Amino acid sequence: MNKQIVHVPEPTLRRLPLYYHYLKTVLATGREAISCTHIGNDLNLDPPQIRKDLAYTGIRGMPKVGYQIETLLNSLEDFFGWNRIDEAFLVGVGNIGKALLKYEGFKRYGFKIVAAFDKDPTIVGQSFCDVKVLPIEKLPNLCSRMKIKIGVIATSENAAQEVADQMIEGGIRGIWNFAPAAIKVPEGVIIQNENLAAGLAVLSKKLQLLMQSGKFRQEVVK
Amino acid sequence: MNKQIVHVPEPTLRRLPLYYHYLKTVLATGREAISCTHIGNDLNLDPPQIRKDLAYTGIRGMPKVGYQIETLLNSLEDFFGWNRIDEAFLVGVGNIGKALLKYEGFKRYGFKIVAAFDKDPTIVGQSFCDVKVLPIEKLPNLCSRMKIKIGVIATSENAAQEVADQMIEGGIRGIWNFAPAAIKVPEGVIIQNENLAAGLAVLSKKLQLLMQSGKFRQEVVK
DNA sequence: TTTTTATCGATAAAAAAATATCGATAAAAA
DNA sequence: TTTTTATCGATATTTTTTTATCGATAAAAA
Incomplete structure (x- = not known):
């Protein structure tokens, strides 16, 4: 009955540290539980995606309450093996x-x-x-x-x-x-x-498209 | 007949600077043209993917020869607007x-x-x-x-x-x-x-899976 | 106690990206 | 000149990832 090795999508792996860091700061405010809706609001991500990402760490949430922040942090640490340096x-x-x-x-x-x-x-x-x-x-x-x-x-x-x-x-x-x-x-x-x-390339391309799109007028008429 | 604004996938945008940098070094060796097969070999990427990525910059290659490196570099610079600082x-x-x-x-x-x-x-x-x-x-x-x-x-x-x-x-x-x-x-x-x-999270998770998989034995018996 | 509401988990659908296939073509070789 | 070969471009397929939907459930309110 050992834990099955499931493949975790790389985008998920990249997002998980974000949640971790965020949850650390939320925990510091004294809060004990948090919902995906709330996380998504703060982090500009869709709640279902967060739920899916977090599910990979093996944690369960509770309807109406959300996730225990401390348990969630532990799950993430376990998941990545961050317990040992x-x-x-x-x-x-x-x-x-x-x-x-x-x-x-x-x-x-x-x-x-x-x-x-x-x-x-x-x-x-x-x-x-x-x-x-x-x-x-x-x-x-x-x-x-x-x-x-x-x-x-x-x-x-x-x-x-x-x-x-x-x-x-x-x-x-x-x-x-x-x-x-x-x-x-x-x-x-x-x-x-x-x-x-x-990262710079992505930024500069998006910026370039934004400028071209005409939604943005650089000239400010005084 | 102006250039249509096409959506370029973000993974492609992230790979393009890689090609750019690589092509700069290849150009420095005196080579003039290069094929996707060759690039893929050096960069550990699949040729069709490279071809697809490069196609977004609007450049054309030639069968049996490949791409003109200098033209390709110019296309990339144009594409990103790297001509002006x-x-x-x-x-x-x-x-x-x-x-x-x-x-x-x-x-x-x-x-x-x-x-x-x-x-x-x-x-x-x-x-x-x-x-x-x-x-x-x-x-x-x-x-x-x-x-x-x-x-x-x-x-x-x-x-x-x-x-x-x-x-x-x-x-x-x-x-x-x-x-x-x-x-x-x-x-x-x-x-x-x-x-x-x-990036660190992705690395450490993959490493963890590698270690668990048993393909790797840390103990070296002398 | 019953009803309402927030939120989860699972599943399904859609979108995006990667990979594979194949005919066309240009250069090199025969 | 004809044949062969490398490599392209376009298309099709598969896989991966994201987004949406929906029933279930636990807490709070009535």
């Missing part, structure tokens, strides 16, 4: 790398960068937010010794594939890639590509 | 804000942050990458005077809505939101939410 390595301590190191919010999601690597000797040895930057050569060895399973790539495009190979060699199974490169990984390794330009 | 304002000069200021890559996408704002007096007056940080009070006025249409929000959750309101008041029509908040905007304003936790 996943330690991760970061490679590439440039702008994005530093921002990730400085970003406090990850701990909430059971994610913590425990070491950073770079090839630039002027950066190696420095510390950012208590994380020391080590020479890249030490990566594979440390990976396997510390049994790290998540790696973050924030290098330039050309370095990305090589870094990924070294990570995999060291036993890393999930790669969060911020480099604008298509990294190839063997089966059994998960790669999640993050691409800032994607 | 869009100036944007940034509010919130924390970790993410600074990373965005430092990020050089945006220029390629016709996007440039020309001024930054913060409410913290210790940050106001400082400069990051030639962008001066101004007091938040100056935002609405400067917006309309400079006719800025894109705003980037990198503030805390609680400040986000107020900042958005000020931006809209100043005439901003597109908001790129990095704050973990559900900002409400009137019709005629585009909001694009960026959420780092989303």
